[in-house]
Amino acid sequence: MSVERTFVAIKPDGVQRGLIGEILIRFEQKGFKLIGLKQITASRELAEKHYGVHRDRPFFSGLVDFITSGPVVAMVWEGDGVIASARKLIGATKPLEAEPGTIRGDLAINIGRNVIHGSDGVDTAAFEIGLWFQEAELNDWIPSDQSWRVEG
Numbered sequence: 001m002s003v004e005r006t007f008v009a010i011k012p013d014g015v016q017r018g019l020i021g022e023i024l025i026r027f028e029q030k031g032f033k034l035i036g037l038k039q040i041t042a043s044r045e046l047a048e049k050h051y052g053v054h055r056d057r058p059f060f061s062g063l064v065d066f067i068t069s070g071p072v073v074a075m076v077w078e079g080d081g082v083i084a085s086a087r088k089l090i091g092a093t094k095p096l097e098a099e100p101g102t103i104r105g106d107l108a109i110n111i112g113r114n115v116i117h118g119s120d121g122v123d124t125a126a127f128e129i130g131l132w133f134q135e136a137e138l139n140d141w142i143p144s145d146q147s148w149r150v151e152g
Helices: 012-016 020-030 044-050 060-067 082-090 103-107 122-132 144-148
Strands: 003-010 033-040 072-080 116-118
Touching: 003 020, 003 082, 003 122, 012 020, 012 072, 020 033, 020 072, 020 082, 020 103, 044 060, 044 122, 072 082, 082 103, 082 116
Parallel strands: none
Antiparallel strands: 003 072, 003 116, 033 072
8 A cells, every 4th residue: 555645524514513523533543644634614616626527417506505505624634545445434425325333324414414525536636635725734744653653
């Protein structure tokens, strides 16, 4: 595995339900490094760019309306295989199909209120990180426990 970066966002429903700490701790306990974090109410322009791949889908407008309806906690996480691992932590898009123990399986209500977003690949992660963060907002740092972590 190689060290990757991924974009994760706690959506307005997750923020409003007070799930920020619960979600952060799951990523921290997994061993990933948080290198970018901010709370932002997304502009319509930002939301439309973020969900641009869905522009021609019937749910696009509702998706944009929802993501701009309140604060979002935007994050960049770093670690070995973080993109695939984050997707597993997050769970299936449809909460009823998400496994217990995943964020969506435990916390999400329905597909329209599924609490969290995570990048689905290397290219998507790079695009989303660049969309939501400026390079100066990312903090590259070395965890104090890195010297005893076992490579493998």
